[in-house]
Amino acid sequence: MLRGRLVTGGSVVDDGVVTVVGDRVAYAGPAAGWHGGELPPPAPDRLLLPGLVDVHCHGAAGHGFPDDDLDGVLAAAAHHRAHGTTTLVASLVSAPAAVLRDRLALLAPLVRAGELAGVHLEGPFLSAARCGAQDPAALVPGDPALLEELVGTGVVVSVTLAPETAHAAELVAVLRAHGVLPSFGHTDASAAETTAAVRAAAPDGRLSATHLFNGMPPLLSRAPGPVGACLAAAARGEIVLELIADGVHLAPETVAAVFDLVGPAQVALVSDAMAAAGVADGRYQLGALPVQVAGGVARLVTGDGPGAIAGGTARLVDVVRQTVAAGVPLADAVLAASGTPARLLGRDDVGHLAPGARADVLVTDRELHPTGVLRAGRWVRREES
Known part of the structure; x- marks a missing residue:
C-alpha cells in the first residue's frame, strides 16, 4: 500500500492511497475512502503518479x-x-x-x-x-x-x-x-x-x-x-x-x-x-x-x-x-x-491509476525526483526506508 499525493487522470488527490493485488491496481483514491484496513501515515511530500x-x-x-x-x-x-x-x-x-x-x-x-x-x-x-x-x-x-x-x-x-x-x-x-x-x-x-x-x-x-x-x-x-x-x-x-x-x-x-x-x-x-x-x-x-x-x-x-x-x-x-x-x-x-x-497507443491498461489498471506507479518527492518505481506490481526501483 502506498499513501501520498495521488496525481492521475488529470486530477490531484492531496491525501491518496494506492493498493495493489498481483500486477493490478486494486484501489486508487482518497485515503478517506479506503476501508480495507489500517493505513500508513500521511505522506504529503510523496507524489504517486501513474507509470x-x-x-x-x-x-x-x-x-x-x-x-x-x-x-x-x-x-x-x-x-x-x-x-x-x-x-x-x-x-x-x-x-x-x-x-x-x-x-x-x-x-x-x-x-x-x-x-x-x-x-x-x-x-x-x-x-x-x-x-x-x-x-x-x-x-x-x-x-x-x-x-x-x-x-x-x-x-x-x-x-x-x-x-x-x-x-x-x-x-x-x-x-x-x-x-x-x-x-x-x-x-x-x-x-x-x-x-x-x-x-x-x-x-x-x-x-x-x-x-x-x-x-x-x-x-x-x-x-x-x-x-x-x-x-x-x-x-x-x-x-x-x-x-x-x-x-x-x-x-x-x-x-x-x-x-x-x-x-x-x-x-x-x-x-x-x-x-x-x-x-x-x-x-x-x-x-x-x-x-x-x-x-x-x-x-x-x-x-x-x-x-x-x-x-x-x-x-x-x-x-x-x-x-x-x-x-x-x-x-x-x-x-x-x-x-x-x-x-x-490504444492502451487502456496503462497510463492511469484506477482499479484494474496495470500496477505501474512512479513515486517521487515533491520536486518530481523519482524515489521508487513499481511496474506490474513489482518494484523496479524500491523506495529507501
Whole structure:
C-alpha cells in the first residue's frame, strides 16, 4: 500500500492511497475512502503518479535503439524504467531498408516479451528539407510496399511520415490496416497540405504530430505551415501533439502556450532521448550519424560547427518536471506523460491509476525526483526506508 499525493487522470488527490493485488491496481483514491484496513501515515511530500508512457525514445545509458546490440537495448530500456517510464516505445531513425529489417528483428522479441511497448519508425519517408538529425542519404519517397513489409512484422506501433511524401494517403491506409499510429512530422508542407492530410486521416482513428515545432518550418503570420495547422487540428480534437518539453527543444513559454491552447488531452510529452540520456557529455551515435553532447545538449557533428539538435538527453520524468516549471499545472503535465500517450497507443491498461489498471506507479518527492518505481506490481526501483 502506498499513501501520498495521488496525481492521475488529470486530477490531484492531496491525501491518496494506492493498493495493489498481483500486477493490478486494486484501489486508487482518497485515503478517506479506503476501508480495507489500517493505513500508513500521511505522506504529503510523496507524489504517486501513474507509470509514464514515452512514445518517442531512441535510447539511454550510453546505448541507442537504432544501433546497439541486444544487451545495450536492454540497458537503455532499464534506465528509463528505473526513472519511471514503465511503458516505452523504442524509436528508430531513417536507415536503409535492410538496416530497418535487422533492427526490427532484434527488437521483436523484446516487444513480444513486454520489455518494450513497440517500435516507432521515425522515417524514412520524411522531407529532406526538414530532416533534422535524420540521415538525408537514408530518406526515400513514400513506398507502400516497403511500409507494408516493415509493419507486417507486428511490432511497429507508430510511424512518422511527412504528409507531402509520395503516396502519403496509401501509407496512412497501410498503417490503419495494421492498427499502427500515423504521425506527421519532419515536414516542409504548407498549412493547407497539412490540414488536408490531417482531415483525411483523423476520421479513421488515432493520429499524432511528431515533436511539434521541431523538424518543421516556423509558424509565421502569412505562412502558418504545419505548426499552425496542427495546433488548429489539436484544438478540434483531431490530432495529438508530441512536445519535447526538455528545456532545450522548446522555450517554456511555447510549452505553456500549447497546453493553454489545446489542453493536456491533446498533448503527449515525449523525451526523444538518445544514447546520452542519463550519462555524461561526450561523443555518441544516433543511427549512422555522430553526435556530440555538450552541456546536456546533443547535436550532430558537422565540419561547419554544431549541427542540428540530435534528440534529447532527458528522461520523461525530467520532461514532466520542466513542464511544471514552465507553469503547466502538475495534473496536466502528468496526464500528458501518461494517459494521453497511452490513448495514442490504444492502451487502456496503462497510463492511469484506477482499479484494474496495470500496477505501474512512479513515486517521487515533491520536486518530481523519482524515489521508487513499481511496474506490474513489482518494484523496479524500491523506495529507501
